[in-house]
Amino acid sequence: MSFDLVFFGGTGDLTWRKLMPALFQAFRHGKLPGGGRILAVARDDQSDEKYRAWLKERFQEVDGSKRPNDEEFQRFAELVHYTRMDLSQPEHYGRLKTWLEERVGGQADTVVFYLATSPHLFTQICQQLGAAGLNHDKVRVVLEKPLGQDLASAQEINKVVRSVFREDQAYRIDHYLGKPSVQNLMALRFGNALFEPLWRRESIANIQITLAESLGVGTRGPFYDQTGCLRDMVQNHALQLLTMIAMEPPSTHDADAIRDEKLKVLRSLKPFTAESVARDVVRGQYRAGNVEGRAVPAYLDEGKVPEGSQTETFVALRTEVQNWRWAGVPFYIRTGKRLPGRDAQIVVNFRPVPHPIFPGANQANRLIIKLQPEDGLELQLLASKGSSSGEALTPVSLDLDFDKAFPTNRVGAYERLLLDAIAGRLNLFVRSDEQEQAWRWVEPILEAWAEDTTGPRHYNAGSWGPAAASALVARDGHAWAEEV
Ligand code: BG6
Numbered sequence: 001m002s003f004d005l006v007f008f009g010g011t012g013d014l015t016w017r018k019l020m021p022a023l024f025q026a027f028r029h030g031k032l033p034g035g036g037r038i039l040a041v042a043r044d045d046q047s048d049e050k051y052r053a054w055l056k057e058r059f060q061e062v063d064g065s066k067r068p069n070d071e072e073f074q075r076f077a078e079l080v081h082y083t084r085m086d087l088s089q090p091e092h093y094g095r096l097k098t099w100l101e102e103r104v105g106g107q108a109d110t111v112v113f114y115l116a117t118s119p120h121l122f123t124q125i126c127q128q129l130g131a132a133g134l135n136h137d138k139v140r141v142v143l144e145k146p147l148g149q150d151l152a153s154a155q156e157i158n159k160v161v162r163s164v165f166r167e168d169q170a171y172r173i174d175h176y177l178g179k180p181s182v183q184n185l186m187a188l189r190f191g192n193a194l195f196e197p198l199w200r201r202e203s204i205a206n207i208q209i210t211l212a213e214s215l216g217v218g219t220r221g222p223f224y225d226q227t228g229c230l231r232d233m234v235q236n237h238a239l240q241l242l243t244m245i246a247m248e249p250p251s252t253h254d255a256d257a258i259r260d261e262k263l264k265v266l267r268s269l270k271p272f273t274a275e276s277v278a279r280d281v282v283r284g285q286y287r288a289g290n291v292e293g294r295a296v297p298a299y300l301d302e303g304k305v306p307e308g309s310q311t312e313t314f315v316a317l318r319t320e321v322q323n324w325r326w327a328g329v330p331f332y333i334r335t336g337k338r339l340p341g342r343d344a345q346i347v348v349n350f351r352p353v354p355h356p357i358f359p360g361a362n363q364a365n366r367l368i369i370k371l372q373p374e375d376g377l378e379l380q381l382l383a384s385k386g387s388s389s390g391e392a393l394t395p396v397s398l399d400l401d402f403d404k405a406f407p408t409n410r411v412g413a414y415e416r417l418l419l420d421a422i423a424g425r426l427n428l429f430v431r432s433d434e435q436e437q438a439w440r441w442v443e444p445i446l447e448a449w450a451e452d453t454t455g456p457r458h459y460n461a462g463s464w465g466p467a468a469a470s471a472l473v474a475r476d477g478h479a480w481a482e483e484v
Pocket residue numbers: 145213232233
């Protein structure tokens with residue numbers, strides 16, 4: 001199957017940091033279909049050769065084992081081309097069309113336009129592609145997050161996208177869905193009979209989703225300050241994980257069967273009011289501190305962050321999924337920058353046995369779904385050491401490391417998603433109604449914060465966020481996993 005993959009934003013960070021390295025991995029693993037061409041589009045005037053040389057240099061910054069050697073890069077680079085475009089100029093899309101059509105062996109079976117630009121350009125690019133007739137059946141368009149700043153702007157983008165492309169031509173990326181660990185979550189729930197009978201309010205006390213990063217905002221200050229943690233991580237990545245945990249079993253593995261179920265979860269989330277935002281949502285911003293043994297500056301001292309900014313770099317919240325399966329079970333989400341480490345996991349805390357016969361604290365089982373840095377599953381059971389009768393039980397773990405279980409050819413998130421977009425598999429992409437519903441749910445939080453000028457609570461870089469995040473969980477008689 002031949003393909004043409006066009007990256008708008010071809011010299012941008014996302015392209016060289018994530019997309020090109022992911023494509024190279026696919027190429028190295030022999031997964032990239034033959035007969036492919038990759039076209040980077042940007043404003044600079046340069047030749048294919050110059051772009052390839054630039055890309056080769058950028059690849060030096062890629063993680064060691066993922067870096068191509070000279071011979072590999074040479075072979076990969078033969079697929080890579082460059083063209084200059086002014087995205088507002090219709091004739092430049094005409095030139096692009098000619099490039100796509102003038103191909104040895106005729107037009108490719110699939111043409112993927114990847115919009116790795118600032119989202120304010122999305123509508124313009126889609127309209128121009130449509131006007132140039134570049135929205136035909138073979139075309140797919142991939143839209144990077146963030147899609148909009150709020151519900152209205154997301155709806156506006158979706159309206160334009162829909163006026164040019166069919167919904168099944170639009171691939172909205174949430175790269176968390178491409179992580180192998182997240183696919184394993186589907187496998188755990190719907191490929192194994194073991195957990196499903198317990199996956200409900202009768203057996204589960206609470207669920208905690210933590211997406212912690214040790215990094216700060218780095219050079220992304222101007223973007224991040226306009227965005228904040230709620231829009232950057234909660235509206236998309238965290239909510240997508242929550243839907244995967246809470247959804248009903250889909251009737252098939254088809255994209256729409258899965259996305260219908262995810263949408264139902266989003267629609268069942270308890271809506272926020274100004275009062276519940278004040279009670280159930282904590283926002284924080286990091287001060288200077290120590291992370292992984294290194295002194296780091298405060299958010300306000302990061303490059304290009306406006307003085308006195310009230311942008312949040314941390315969010316913790318409590319919500320519920322209001323349906324029969326989950327009524328009353330707290331779902332806690334916590335995510336932030338400059339936390340103690342890069343650590344993403346979902347903790348499912350089961351209820352204790354109804355009638356304890358062993359002495360000691362009333363402990364319970366716990367399932368930890370590890371997303372990163374390791375990709376694994378840990379099931380905590382209670383066991384007897386057998387040293388004396390009447391002893392308290394001790395927690396022990398069944399620990400599964402997927403990187404060890406499947407040591408070869410594990411596919412990274414962007415690699416998986418790029419290959420899926422080329423192959424036309426929509427399962428791991430977000431549908432417009434899901435995305436809009438997620439915005440609808442976070443909007444009351446944004447509105448309440450806009451009214452409340454006290455701003456975020458401060459936390460030391462390297463800590464687990466403001467103390468209020470612990471209090472939020474303690475109020476229900478629970479604790480974050482690391483506090484137990
Ligand atoms: C991106 C956010 O979507 O996800 C970043 O914009 C964040 O701020 C990143 O750092 C986290 O992704 P990962 O895969 O490194 O956990």
